[in-house]
Amino acid sequence: ETEGDGLGCLESLIVVSNRQPYRHEYEDGEGDEGSIVVDEPAGGLTAGLDPVVREANGTWIAWGDGDADFAVTDDDGCVAVPPDEESYTLHRIELSEEAVDSYYYGFSNQVLWPLCHEFPDLIDDGDAWANDFEWYRTVNERFADAVAEHATAESVVWIQDYHFGLAPRLIRRQIPEAATIAHFWHIPWPTPETFAECPADEELLVGLLGNDLLGFHVDRYARLFMECVEQYLDGAVVDHDRWLVDYDGGTTRLATAAMGVDADTYDETAREVEGTDALLERFGVSPEVTLGLGVDRLDYSKGIPERLAALERFFERNPDRRGEFTFLQKATPSRTGIPAYERLGELVRSEVTRINSRFGTDDWQPIVYTEEYVSREHLCGLYRRADAMVISPLLDGMNLVAQEFVASSVDEDGVLVLSEHTGAHERLGADAVTIDPTDTDAFAAALETALEMPASERRRRMRNMREDVFGADLEAWMDSQFAAIGRLHCSSGSDDDE
Numbered sequence: 001e002t003e004g005d006g007l008g009c010l011e012s013l014i015v016v017s018n019r020q021p022y023r024h025e026y027e028d029g030e031g032d033e034g035s036i037v038v039d040e041p042a043g044g045l046t047a048g049l050d051p052v053v054r055e056a057n058g059t060w061i062a063w064g065d066g067d068a069d070f071a072v073t074d075d076d077g078c079v080a081v082p083p084d085e086e087s088y089t090l091h092r093i094e095l096s097e098e099a100v101d102s103y104y105y106g107f108s109n110q111v112l113w114p115l116c117h118e119f120p121d122l123i124d125d126g127d128a129w130a131n132d133f134e135w136y137r138t139v140n141e142r143f144a145d146a147v148a149e150h151a152t153a154e155s156v157v158w159i160q161d162y163h164f165g166l167a168p169r170l171i172r173r174q175i176p177e178a179a180t181i182a183h184f185w186h187i188p189w190p191t192p193e194t195f196a197e198c199p200a201d202e203e204l205l206v207g208l209l210g211n212d213l214l215g216f217h218v219d220r221y222a223r224l225f226m227e228c229v230e231q232y233l234d235g236a237v238v239d240h241d242r243w244l245v246d247y248d249g250g251t252t253r254l255a256t257a258a259m260g261v262d263a264d265t266y267d268e269t270a271r272e273v274e275g276t277d278a279l280l281e282r283f284g285v286s287p288e289v290t291l292g293l294g295v296d297r298l299d300y301s302k303g304i305p306e307r308l309a310a311l312e313r314f315f316e317r318n319p320d321r322r323g324e325f326t327f328l329q330k331a332t333p334s335r336t337g338i339p340a341y342e343r344l345g346e347l348v349r350s351e352v353t354r355i356n357s358r359f360g361t362d363d364w365q366p367i368v369y370t371e372e373y374v375s376r377e378h379l380c381g382l383y384r385r386a387d388a389m390v391i392s393p394l395l396d397g398m399n400l401v402a403q404e405f406v407a408s409s410v411d412e413d414g415v416l417v418l419s420e421h422t423g424a425h426e427r428l429g430a431d432a433v434t435i436d437p438t439d440t441d442a443f444a445a446a447l448e449t450a451l452e453m454p455a456s457e458r459r460r461r462m463r464n465m466r467e468d469v470f471g472a473d474l475e476a477w478m479d480s481q482f483a484a485i486g487r488l489h490c491s492s493g494s495d496d497d498e
């Protein structure tokens with residue numbers, strides 16, 4: 001329940017995110033003559049927040065990126081959703097191609113994403129970033145203006161992720177003092193050494209300190225944020241014990257809450273799956289194999305080349321596994337057009353081809369790689385069927401796939417091989433097989449450990465992990481966020497009848 005724990009005083013909830021919960025599209029190839037179809041909420045976050053915003057009859061502000069999005073909105077960009085049961089306002093922001101190029105592909109994903117994932121070499125430090133940052137500011141301003149159109153003294157504004165580093169302060173300036181601004185930063189926060197590479201370091205910190213509450217997945221990121229504030233922002237006072245930052249007359253409280261998944265739904269869906277043989281055969285995988293599984297966006301932070309190197313080492317060391325073990329890698333192209341993502345895609349595809357030609361036979365491939373769309377039902381089936389799920393990011397704020405796998409492992413016989421550099425490892429590390437993805441030999445040995453683990457041991461570990469994943473699921477995450485928001489908001493004087 002969202003109300004009981006913190007939002008009893010909630011009268012107006014405004015969510016801000018880059019990705020929208022519903023997208024309107026013209027039916028395939030029919031252009032603007034065609035009938036309009038609605039895409040359901042896709043990822044974990046949008047799907048998880050949707051019921052909360054529904055219940056609150058709130059407002060959701062997001063980038064309208066569907067080709068029919070603005071055919072269904074009013075002149076202000078607003079449309080009532082969900083389509084079948086209108087309960088809240090989706091306010092779409094229309095962005096020009098240039099704005100998308102600079103704000104989304106540019107500053108968000110070629111400065112902040114590599115910065116926060118500790119890939120300083122991939123930060124766009126040419127001349128482009130200054131222009132990209134201008135657009136990032138402009139887009140943040142447009143979102144802030146949209147918030148101001150809806151906000152009252154009773155509002156709680158809840159901002160999602162790194163696309164909106166400047167928005168909190170811009171919003172603060174425009175809305176009543178009594179309204180509460182909270183933000184969840186879904187990706188890691190970098191070390192002060194790496195943060196030095198941020199071309200707009202001070203403005204970004206000042207922006208984020210417009211929040212009343214700033215949330216991270218794990219304590220480490222919140223601590224690093226405080227260290228960066230202390231080092232890079234004159235005039236800020238950091239209270240490391242109480243996790244408070246005072247700046248320019250305002251106070252920002254830091255909080256951690258490890259995001260979870262909708263575990264019950266994954267569990268139920270996995271139970272309903274009627275076998276995966278046909279699906280595996282479609283991919284050219286024999287249903288008899290011992291199955292390794294990888295599921296990722298095609299992103300350089302996910303450690304996919306490192307995973308392929310470990311698999312190659314594994315097959316070198318274990319000739320008896322050839323023909324018997326297959327690794328299925330499901331990847332979704334992401335942020336295509338950004339050179340680092342294009343290069344990664346090429347590298348991954350060519351490495352798979354090379355390894356397959358080294359070990360593959362007429363009727364068996366060591367690695368089956370697909371970018372094909374797989375429905376949520378089939379995904380749950382694969383999670384359930386996998387003997388070893390391999391998650392090897394070089395750095396990942398949380399990694400929800402790890403939890404989805406655990407929630408779907410209803411037979412309690414799969415093993416999770418998990419990078420120590422994920423937020424998920426703080427939760428599941430004790431019962432996963434831990435890896436450092438850059439240590440190829442140890443990674444290959446971990447795959448051996450996973451595949452040779454006795455059934456009783458697999459069950460024991462999986463039960464522990466399931467306890468964690470069901471106990472701290474998406475709803476619990478939301479409740480903890482709202483409890484923290486509620487403590488600030490309900491005591492701020494805007495509403496004292498809680």
Ligand code: ADP
Nearest residue numbers: 043044295296297330331332398399400401404
């Ligand atoms: P990120 O948000 O960085 O992509 P997460 O693991 O936290 O990583 O969340 C990814 C979400 O996207 C999960 O809900 C997962 O099921 C989904 N997803 C990721 N890759 C794929 C894929 N190749 N096919 C289908 N779903 C995917």
Ligand code: G6P
Nearest residue numbers: 018019043161162186187334335
């Ligand atoms: C990560 C980010 C999200 C983002 C998602 C998909 O999870 O934290 O904010 O939505 O990746 O990336 P995309 O660029 O396609 O939105």
